[in-house]
Amino acid sequence: MKLMYAPQSPFARKVRVAAIELGLAGEIELVFQAVAPTKENEDYAAKVNPLRKIPALVLDDGRAIHDSTVICEYLDDLTGGGRMIPVSGPDRWDVLTQHALAQGMTEAAVLVRYETWLRPEERRWPDYVDDQWNRIEAGLDWFEANARGLEGPMNITHIALGCMLGYLDFRWPDAGWRDGRSRLTSWSTWLLRRNSFKQTVPEDVVPA
Ligand SMILES: N[C@@H](CCC(=O)N[C@@H](CS)C(=O)NCC(=O)O)C(=O)O
Known part of the structure; x- marks a missing residue:
C-alpha cells in the first residue's frame, strides 16, 4: 500500500x-x-x-x-476492526462525534494556515481567520472540560486530537493553547510521547 x-x-x-x-x-x-x-x-x-x-x-x-x-x-x-472506531453501541457514537470535533478543529487550523500563508495579503479576511480560531478555541475548551473521556484505549479521537495539538505546536508554537487547560496539557504530554507520535513529528521539509 x-x-x-x-x-x-x-x-x-x-x-x-x-x-x-x-x-x-x-x-x-x-x-x-x-x-x-x-x-x-x-x-x-x-x-x-x-x-x-x-x-x-x-x-x-x-x-x-x-x-x-x-x-x-x-x-x-x-486488523479485525473495533480498535480505532468501536463497532456498535453508545461508545461508537461518542468516539465518532468527538472525532468529528477534533477533525473540524484541524480543518479550521488548516484553513487559517492557507488564509495567512497562501492567500495574497491584500485579499485576506481577518474576521474569517478570527472566526476559525474561535472554533478551535471552543473545541479545546470542550476537550478540556471533557478530558476524562480521553482516558482509555487509543482510538481515532485520541489520534485526531493529538495530531491537531501537534499541528498547533508546529505552526503556531506561541499561540498558548495550553494556557488554562491543564488537563488537556497533561493528557497531550502523555500522548505526544508515544512512539507513534514521536515517529511522525511534523517537519517543514520536502522529502527526496
Ligand atoms: N477531510 C480530509 C482533509 C484533508 C486535507 O484537507 N488535507 C490537506 C493537507 S493537510 C490538503 O490536502 N490540502 C490541499 C488542498 O486543500 O488543496 C481528511 O481528513 O483527509
Missing part, C-alpha cells in the same frame, strides 16, 4: 499514527505528494483523489481510499 502524504499534514499524520498503533506501518510506503489550494495536480486528481487532497491510500490493486477517516477505518478493518 502507498500512502500519499506530506510530512506537514496533520491528516496524513493521523493515518501514520493509526498505522503504527495498529502494527501496519511496515506495510505502507510513504509517497510525498505536494498539494495546496490552486495547485492543479491533474494527474493526482485523475488517478487518486479528485479533491486533490492528502492523505490517500493507494492499494496494491490500484484502488484509492480517502480521506484520513476512511483510511483509518480501512486499516482498523484489516
